Amino acid sequence: MADLPKGNAAIGQSGGPTAVINQSLVACALALKKLPRVKKVLGMRHGVNGLVKDQIVDLGRVREAHLREVAATPSAALGSSRDKPDRAYCEQILASCRKHEIRYFFYIGGNDSSDTCRIVNELARGSGYELRCFHIPKTVDNDLMLSDHTPGFPSAARFLALAFMSDSLDNASLPGVKINVVMGRHAGFLTGAAALARGEGKDADRNGPHLIYVPEVPFDSQRFVEDVERVYARLGRCQVAVSEGVQNAAGAPIATTLVEGLDRDAHGNVQLSGVAALGDALADLVKKNVKVGGRAIRVRADTFGYLQRCWPDPSPVDAKEARQVATFAVRMAARGELSGSVAIVRTRNKPYVSAMKQIELSDVAGKTRHMPGEFLDGHNNVSRSFVTYCRPLVGRLPVMARL
């Protein structure tokens, strides 16, 4: 421990918030406070954006009881950022670290955030400024490499299981076609988690969702209409889970093929969340093409939107692991590691047990994990093994009894 630099530590939160990202923040802050070589524990307001603008809060001055309340609060308490720093921006970050005597840099986020970590780490090494950079994983999309799953995903998956369960009953009460659009630009894990809503009882094969479309499988509008028609003929209703990021065979997002004038964000990505056009367009497609006895059927669409990532009923496993990844990252720093990220490893499925593992920043930085083939079942469903994978993560689900 003698070689640990003495100085301040800074923590930032980046990307889309989650229901448990504050668990990571608070666990990281509390663990850092115990390190003798760490003087101040600073929080960056809105990620690196606040760091370069000197918008910094001294977390050491916040009462521990209040921090524990913050931990249990969804969304990013420090504020988050969508900035995707290039080298020039990262130079500014490094300059701020020098200015504030920051020797330990912890960044909680997804693949873009780990990439920021990686660049800052490289620049620091190159410039001879001693800075230890650690990435703490977080993303509802579950799309980080080498991790069994990512903190944030289980709580969002829990929300979706509850949402599809109750919405399926609503759809059974007033039968029709119900299309629910789920977050997930490139990875279908969240949309797939809707399958948990089917339960395991005797009604499982009649319960929704009846069709699941993920970005990993090319989406064909004609085939979609036929799928809906087939389910409707069998059950007199149909509940659909579809990723906001579903793409056609050429890789173009269906949202852009069906709808004009969608916005793009700072990363050049088409804005898919906070806009409901895809759901409405798919509903129109069904209304126009699916007739029963020559008559139009009842079709509705909901886009679940931001509630998916901030609903205040986190999965207990998720809350715990969000703390564990953060304390593990601090332990990496304490034992003298120069940089790194953390992966969650599942050591047992039933009962569920996980462990934390150190990985390189470059293992995760800027890369996207997709649903493996074994998690898919045909073009419109997820597999049994995916459901087995998800189930222990989301906590207890209520019993839904039917007459």
Add this chain to the structure above:
Amino acid sequence: MADLPKGNAAIGQSGGPTAVINQSLVACALALKKLPRVKKVLGMRHGVNGLVKDQIVDLGRVREAHLREVAATPSAALGSSRDKPDRAYCEQILASCRKHEIRYFFYIGGNDSSDTCRIVNELARGSGYELRCFHIPKTVDNDLMLSDHTPGFPSAARFLALAFMSDSLDNASLPGVKINVVMGRHAGFLTGAAALARGEGKDADRNGPHLIYVPEVPFDSQRFVEDVERVYARLGRCQVAVSEGVQNAAGAPIATTLVEGLDRDAHGNVQLSGVAALGDALADLVKKNVKVGGRAIRVRADTFGYLQRCWPDPSPVDAKEARQVATFAVRMAARGELSGSVAIVRTRNKPYVSAMKQIELSDVAGKTRHMPGEFLDGHNNVSRSFVTYCRPLVGRLPVMARL
């Protein structure tokens, strides 16, 4: 009790489901089973639609333990219906009652359902067939006359309080304008319930929702843009709650003035739920008209959709009262009343106490209650007294701690 007719009882569920409508169903069924003059307790599948088509389930044969699980399950377990019966349809209902020896008719629903009850009751009297008709109130819209509030509303209001709390934190994390569209065609109670998300702490006047628009107050697009601009200038962000049914001064739904091609339902009403066009249109309005430093700002819209009425986390007060209105209706039948509906009366606010009261079918049938003036504050907010009215109904809300 000697004058009570001997025969079967039938229960139906109608209109939009709620998180607690099965509490009413099960409480009604269990209470009816205890009445010596009632032979069978029948359930209509999909309301009167199932009754006239002989789609009937014998609730007496369902185990009580299973019924109690059904009670705790959201949505209408018997199935619901949007049929709005005219006299001819009601003649068919009456014929089915004769055929199935139904002497007690219980219909759980809103103002359309109470109107069905009223017509069936009149026809029965006119025809000399002894039938006792009772309406059991239910509607998330909270728009029934003479009731302090209606079963279903508190649970939907709870969902909205939780949704706006967590979404406001999400919006504070990644600042921008966030527009959330809430159910409510004619009455703004549900949209107003978003105000509970502000809490009562020191942050209450900075917490969202910052603007609330209900159908009772004419909506002006230009004024809306100015409102958003003002809040954004003060806080750097703005969370908006807007009813799906907001109207302009001429009484036209804003959804129809901004968006073309909306569907109409069997009642001739424009379809406002299950379509997200209003939110997207309002977001476009803000994007085009609100610039900060000449630059466009981040604007997102979510339409909360059907999750509002079926989320499986009901308010405890609501679950209890949904049982109470039903057992009270059965008690009315047991003491020889010929027809009637039930209103909830608030006898104390703190601690909250309520009582059930008999009212006439004609008091409630086909009528819509709107938010009274005292519940409104200007054109874009609800009053303190509305928040005081809502608070005891929704149960405990989580603490949201900020840094």
